[in-house]
Amino acid sequence: MALSFHSAPAEIHLQTTRLKFRHILVATDFSSHADAALFAACHLARTYQAELVLFHNIIPPVITPDATLTTIEASSAACAHAEKRMAAQISAHMELATVPHRIAIREGYLNEELAKVIKDEAIDLLVVGSHGARGFEKVLLGSVAESMLRRSPIPVMIVGPEAKVAETPTCILLATDLEPAALHAAQYATSLAEEFQAKLTLLHVLQQPGWPTKEDREAIEHRLQQLVPADATAFCQAGYRVRHGEPSREIVAQAQQCEANLIVTGRHNKGPLSSRALWTTLTRLIQEAPCPVLTVR
DSSP states (O other), rough: OOOSSSSOOOOOOOOOOOOOOOOEEOOOOOOHHHHHHHHHHHHHHHHTTTTEEEEEEEEOOOOTOOSSHHHHHHHHHHHHHHHHHHHHHHHHHHGGGGSOEEEEESOOOHHHHEEEEEHTOOEEEEEOOOOHHHHIIIIIISSSSHHHHHHSOOOEEEOOTTTTSSOOSEEEEOOOOOOOHHHHHHHHHHHHHHHHHHHEEEEEOOOOSSSSOOHHHHHHHHHHHHSSOOOGGTTEEEEEEEEEHHHHHHHHHHHHHHOSEEEEEEEOOOSSGHHHHHHHHHHHHHOHHHHHHHEEE
């Protein structure tokens, strides 16, 4: 998240863009972490009057020569088992009684099936739960889900192991590197702040050696202010913070300090921030974040 001030960027003038989630997909493996993701998705769906799509993917069974079941029989058994577990998860969430929802159980390669559901169901938001550091690296930041996060054309909200889900967010933290791609994340953050009448805190973390000068801090704060539409003061109170250090640690510290209920950050697919370092930072952030993390492409 280092920033150069040798050439000042053109002035940014944003207008508040009211976002609308109509179809929210929750990916579940029926674990407690998936329950937390479903809980968060239900609150969003109720606020936006959106429909929930509960998605579970079945890995195609591997049939050995000495297997007693045929491929079709094994697939049917796996599907029936998934439907039973899905029904149990739904019945355990009383809030689903007031939220329109449908089930999508697919069999195949996760990335491919997830992409099909997102397209076929016109999904606006994907919500998933994280199992923690090791589980997140293995399941989400491994070859399958790292690709999912990189390629997903829609925002992805991840509910980490330390995250507490608030029914109505009162503070939203936008963590930004101030690159052009961050503008989309800023639009989501300001729109969510408007929807929930929440306080909005914008944060930039410097990684460069040495503490920033007063001039540098003022320049950063000015660029942070540019990300907030002029009419935003009518519906939320905005604050601006510049911190210095390791990004994930500083983001978590700021989230705890301002009691954030949601962290919003950009997701880059090109340039240095699409490197492994980005995913390492994202892993640490989601592992330790005290609230859900919304990543926006």
